Amino acid sequence: MDRPTPLDRIRVGSAPDSWGxxxxxxxxxxxxxxxLDEVRQAGYEWIELGPYGYLPTDPARLTEEVAARGLKVSAGTVFTSLHRGPAGWEETWAHVSQVAALTRAVGAGHLVVIPSFWRDDRTAxxxxxxxxxxxxxxHLTKGMERLGHEVRxxxxxxxxxxxxxxxxxxxEAHVGRFLDSTDSALVNLCLDTGHYAYCGGDSVRLIETYGERIGYLHLKQVDPDVLAEVVADGVPFGPAVQRGVMCEPPxxxxxxxxxxxxxxxxxxxxxxxxxxxxxxxxxDAPLPVATRTRRFLRSCGA
Incomplete structure (x- = not known):
């Protein structure tokens, strides 16, 4: 059996999301x-912070807890509503700066930005x-450029x-419009393979088309049968996850x-x-899934 080509430029990690x-x-x-104990046990070295306040927010304590398990932090995550215009900038910056300060303090280099939902992910x-x-x-594109500049x-x-x-x-259309309307020197993309497939996009084509804009990856997969039901029934994202729309690789x-x-x-x-x-x-569900997923990614060379 041929060994996979080593993916020596890809640094694999996991996130609190993978633990529910x-x-x-x-x-x-x-x-x-x-x-923290289980993500290391599953074979990962890198983690994200997840929702602010889940992990300790005191930088010294978080640094100690992460290092004690041989882990390192790749990014923090924030949510924004920049399409609503500059009137909301102060509120946005208060949230972003809080997360960014902790992210920087623990040695991470990226801030993942998720736009606000147009549909409630619980009630629809x-x-x-x-x-x-x-x-x-x-407002959205200029606001993201401003945020990218200020965060840097x-x-x-x-x-x-x-x-x-x-x-x-x-x-695909919205992602392309966003990338075409923003400056690569200020903001790039965290390509989430599961969300992009959920919305009908082709991740490989996106990477090949907008390669210089791909700054980070989230790895997940969609169950196409469940997705078809979710789309047909107009199910919002939260209940779709409960139906199992995001499935274990491969x-x-x-x-x-x-x-x-x-x-x-x-x-x-x-x-x-x-x-x-x-x-x-x-x-007890996350650890076995995370362990099998790490084994699968190694089989791909990562």
Whole structure:
């Protein structure tokens, strides 16, 4: 059997999301100590911070807890509503600066930005139209450029925007419009393979088309049969996850081997962080899945 080509530019990690963590505090989620213990046990060296407040927010304590387990942090995550215009900048910056300061303090170099949802991910309530106006697109793109500049100047972090189901940056058309309307020197993309497939996109084609804009990867897969039901029934993202729309690799789409190979060909170092959407889940469920996923990624050369 031929050995896979080593993907020596891909740095694999995992995230609290793969342990069913979506919120800073929720009784259905595993305690943060267990997450840190198990993510290392599963074979990962890199983690993300997850929702701000889940892991300790004191930089000294977080640094100590992470280092004690031989782990390193790749990124923090923030949520923004920049399409609403500059009136909300102060509120956005207060949230971003809090997360960015902790992210920088623990030695990470990226800040993942997720746009706000147009549909409530629990109740399916339509919060805003799914399509932005021309003015809102201008607010979104200029706001992200401003955020990228400010985050780099203040914290030395690189901004990567995460296309996400039920947000305004989701489909191939929306992602292309966003990238074509923003400056690569200020903002790039966190390509989430699962969300992009969920919204009908082709991750390999995106990497090959916009390679210079791919600054970070999230790895997950979609069950195409469940996805077809979700789309047909108009199910929002949260309940779709509970139906199992995001499935354990390598049982879904896209194939992760070709995605990782396309990323390797870019010739730059990239984080590839596993995000196995599992909220809510039984506390004993994540570790076996994470362990098998790490074994699978090694079989791909990562």
């Amino acid at each position: 963590v979506w919120f800073p505090d929720d009784p259905r989620q595993v305690p943060w100590e267990r997450f 309530e339509i919060l805003e139209p799914p399509e932005l106006t021309t003015e809102q697109w201008a 100047e203040a914290y030395g972090l690189e901004l990567v925007v995460h296309p996400h189901a039920d947000t305004h940056i989701d489909t 049982t879904g789409v896209p194939e992760l081997g070709p995605v990782l190979e396309a990323a390797q060909k870019l010739g730059v170092e990239l984080f590839a962080i596993v995000e196995q959407d599992m909220y809510p889940c039984e506390p």
